[in-house]
Amino acid sequence: MLGKTANAIFWMFRYLERAENTARLLEAGFRMALTRGGDAAGEEWRSVINTLGMDEAYEAKHESYSGPEACDFILRDRDNPECVMAMVENARNNARLSRTSITTEVWEAVNEAWMTLKGLLTRQVREANLSHVLYSIRREATQVRGATYGSMLRNDIFHFARAGTFVERADNTARILDVKYHLLLPSLAHVGSRLDAGQWESILRALSARRAHREVIHAGKPDASGIAELLILDPRFPRSLAYCYDTLSENLSALAAIHGQESQCNSLMREAETKLSETSIDDIFDRGLHEFLVDFISSNRAIANAIAEDYRFTH
């Protein structure tokens, strides 16, 4: 397949994943802000915007953090190149670029996602309508994923698609964890406080992990470190860093097998996977969760760059 097409597939799935995770984070923020009100709600929105890395663009436009303004900015503001609508558009453009590599089912799912969300996001979203919009974003992303699973041949194209998904998901999970931890738990002394429990609850919500968390509680680990362990190291949880890397590693091995040789991304992957599997949650807390996450995000980026380089995405 063409390098350009591999690039388009990879990014199509990155953008879709990012759009979905952005919607999840927004949903969690909305819940938190609702239960808190006033300045605390503003703080919550600041934290959401910060997690998404949109703070500079947001502050250039707005003086304070409020629910309606933050939601509009995240979902559909043309001044925000990272808004959900822009990501869905990017995903669709990449799908058009790789139209000859995806099935009609996948193309139509992406195209319908774009049409549906374009319709929902032409005007500012009213608060009463927000949960419907967020539901639609998740649903459309699920449709594309389902079409991909159900109709695509398990060849190089599929593996580039999955690689894009898991590179992005790992990055997003790490960022969500980092900002929440970084902002709200400057020292281990706060672990176990009431505020802390609320914040972890919002992380679980953002990662659709509440059900998984109940399972973990059954296993007798209801504290912050138990939750962190679930989200970072539990290979059974599909948004955990460990799960993302198990899958990504399989995709990259499959790509190496198809191309008849291992390359730079495979060795970086192996290194990162080994590191992750040899780390315990206590090691992470001892060393500092923030430091761990910063390292992770940067090595994740290095893997993504190596994939682009190894498979001639742009040159």
Next chain:
Amino acid sequence: MSKKAESNFDEMYYADGSVRPAYSQYQDWFEKQDPSDMRLKDKEAEGLFRRAGITFNVYGDTAAEERLIPFDMVPRIISGNEWRKLSRGIEQRVRALNAFIHDLYHRQEIVRSGRFPERLLRQNEAWLPQMVGFTPPGHVYTHIVGIDLVRTGPDEFMVLEDNARTPSGVSYMLENRETMIAMFPDLFAGINVQKVSDYPARLARSLAACAPPATTGKPVIAVLTPGIYNSAYFEHAFLADQMGAELVEGADLRVVEGRVQMRTTAGFKPIDVLYRRVDDEYLDPLTFNPDSVLGVPGIFDVYLAGGITIANAPGTGIADDKAIYSFMPDIVEFYTGEKPLLPNVPTWRCAEPDSLAYVLDNLEELVVKEVHGSGGYGMLIGPTASKKDIKAFAKKLRAKPENYIAQPTLALSTCPVFTKAGLAPRHVDLRPYVLVSPNGIDLTPGGLTRVALKKGSLVVNSSQGGGTKDTWVLDD
């Protein structure tokens, strides 16, 4: 029915209102349909096109809106007999076109014989001196041709235009049929319509048969597109997808070891046949427009050395110029030794003083077209133009007469379209798609029917309010 429409040939109904044989089964079916269901179907069709993303971009539209070409769900039906006759005429014409282009770039026998003026070559921007003396692989110049036909009576089909560069619209021929089958499966169970769905396979076969000498193994085909912002990008992707070919842009290609190669995830791979949807001018910045970023530096040298087939061949545009069109009856006769089976529309070349005088005297009855124009732009339709428009046009015409040809305003045939008030006649034309390879000329039964959706309008171009119809050739 308006008075004007009554004087036209209607393809579905006789003048007395009874139905013509080709449409009788359709008519029976249509009468059994509930009108409100049909109105719903009309909406459904639009949804199907939107979902499939069969849209085109409008140049210069900053909002980057994607538009649909309106689809009319009443099929345009041609009997097997009519089609067989048409096919012979089309094949003859396409054979002549290829021989003509070959001759122009070689001995120019037609010029020597005095039947074709040399000045038309010298003045023509589509003429490529770089092609002189070169013969493309398989001796094929026009791998894909679209012949635009109009009809004025039961047996009167005429050629309005030859599209020998990169005829577009074939994806609509295919998608219109898919849409019809999805919406009205029962219709196809009862009526034997010849299939068009194998066009991409035929195209792939035809292109592969024109592979260059450098090919080793099964020919590798790629479609070259200017990119996703091109108005016909959907079609480029569609054809590549259906053929199982790669869809490439200039930036994916590079000349390596005397071959044009595409950058794949496993390194550079040679391409044998390039179905390009990029104009000659942009093909190779080293040979043509140096500012082009859409092409491949050095591809033309590879081409001349037998390393790649470019379809259609560079320089074929010489044959679809409107001034040259007027010579087609002579051209057909010169190369085939036969009388043309399909006539031209009578055409006045304004470059000739007698013709110019006639055209100027009769502007209000004529259609005047720019020689190099396309898409229905820059033309005058005398009968519907205002006095002021005619005066302004006459001035342009006098200033540069060689830029124009004129034709009578034809009584174009009509075919019914579906409207809220029921069936209503509208003017149509037809573009069949013809494939040329050393194995012969291959004509897919059907084509693109364009329809002027505005009552009384003669302009079928999609850029000016035209729509399309599924075109049936009956298997009878």
